[in-house]
Amino acid sequence: xxxxxxxxxxxxxxxxxxxxxxxxxxxxxxxxxxxxxxxxxxxxxxxxxxxxxxxxxxxxxxxxxxxxxxxxxxxxxxxxxxxxxxxxxxxxxxxxxxxxxxxxxxxxxxxxxxxxxxxxxxxxxxxxxxxxxxxxxxxxxxxxxxxxxxxxxxxxxxxxxxxxxxxxxxxxxxxxxxxxxxxxxxxxxxxxxxxxxxxxxxxxxxxxxxxxxxxxxxxxxxxxxxxxxxxxxxx
Numbered sequence: 001x002x003x004x005x006x007x008x009x010x011x012x013x014x015x016x017x018x019x020x021x022x023x024x025x026x027x028x029x030x031x032x033x034x035x036x037x038x039x040x041x042x043x044x045x046x047x048x049x050x051x052x053x054x055x056x057x058x059x060x061x062x063x064x065x066x067x068x069x070x071x072x073x074x075x076x077x078x079x080x081x082x083x084x085x086x087x088x089x090x091x092x093x094x095x096x097x098x099x100x101x102x103x104x105x106x107x108x109x110x111x112x113x114x115x116x117x118x119x120x121x122x123x124x125x126x127x128x129x130x131x132x133x134x135x136x137x138x139x140x141x142x143x144x145x146x147x148x149x150x151x152x153x154x155x156x157x158x159x160x161x162x163x164x165x166x167x168x169x170x171x172x173x174x175x176x177x178x179x180x181x182x183x184x185x186x187x188x189x190x191x192x193x194x195x196x197x198x199x200x201x202x203x204x205x206x207x208x209x210x211x212x213x214x215x216x217x218x219x220x221x222x223x224x225x226x227x228x229x230x231x232x233x234x235x
Contacts, residue, residue, distance in 0.1 A: 026209045028184050030157075034165045034205075039067075040158040063192045064155055064164070071166060071192055072152045073183055075200040075208060079145040086138035095129040147210065151181050163188055166203075177214035183207065 064071040153168025167184040185203035192198050200206060222230070 026182075026207055028167070028182055028207055028209065030165055030167075030184065031186075031205045034157065034159065034186060037159045037161075040160050040162065063189070063194070063196050065189060067155050067158060069155050070152050070168075070196075071155065071164075071187070072150060072197040073166070073168065073200055073203070074197055075147065075149050075151065075183070077145075077147045077200060077208065079143065081141070081143040084138075084140040087136070089135040090133075092132040093130065147208075149181060149210075151183055153183055159186070163204075177212060179210070179212050182209040 151168050151170050153166040155164045156167050157165040159165065164187050165184070166187060168182070170181045172179045172181075183200075183203075183206070185206035187198055187203050191202040200208070
């Protein structure tokens with residue numbers, strides 16, 4: 001019994017220390033098609049007696065073109081959203097009411113004798129009924145975010161179609177605070193500028209992650225007890 005209690009306590013402790021299920025995460029692994037696509041075979045060109053090998057010459061540019069070559073990514077991500085909506089419904093019904101009469105009266109002649117029939121049946125006076133229903137709602141939302149930085153990434157794989165899969169990280173440690181930037185994605189060699197830079201908008205399947213570590217993050221995030229309690233009582 002004691003062992004089970006200890007296991008339960010340690011399990012709750014590790015749940016609190018672990019990443020909260022609702023914390024946002026980003027997976028930097030390559031997309032499936034990048035993993036499945038074979039790498040491009042690079043031809044080795046050697047010219048006997050030449051001062052240049054592998055096809056290099058005086059007129060070749062400095063753009064990244066081989067595995068482990070680096071390319072500078074200029075990240076300029078802007079998110080701007082504005083939306084407004086309104087809805088109005090109106091419905092009304094009117095019934096003047098009146099008299100509902102389902103009665104009969106009159107006379108009949110049986111064997112030469114006249115017989116009067118009293119008024120019989122149903123006769124109701126219906127009241128007037130009026131109803132109305134209205135609904136009106138409106139909402140608006142505005143959102144604007146901007147993230148700008150520069151990071152150098154490395155060509156990890158050259159795909160068979162000539163595109164590059166790149167991946168790069170950068171860590172900055174200043175006054176006890178650590179910022180980590182990660183980027184990955186697929187780029188086309190023709191989108192690389194002559195100065196060996198590329199804008200982040202040209203990266204397919206781009207994944208950009210930015211996080212900080214240090215006392216500032218610790219004091220602005222939930223503690224372990226709050227995480228445990230949110231798991232036990234999520235409402």
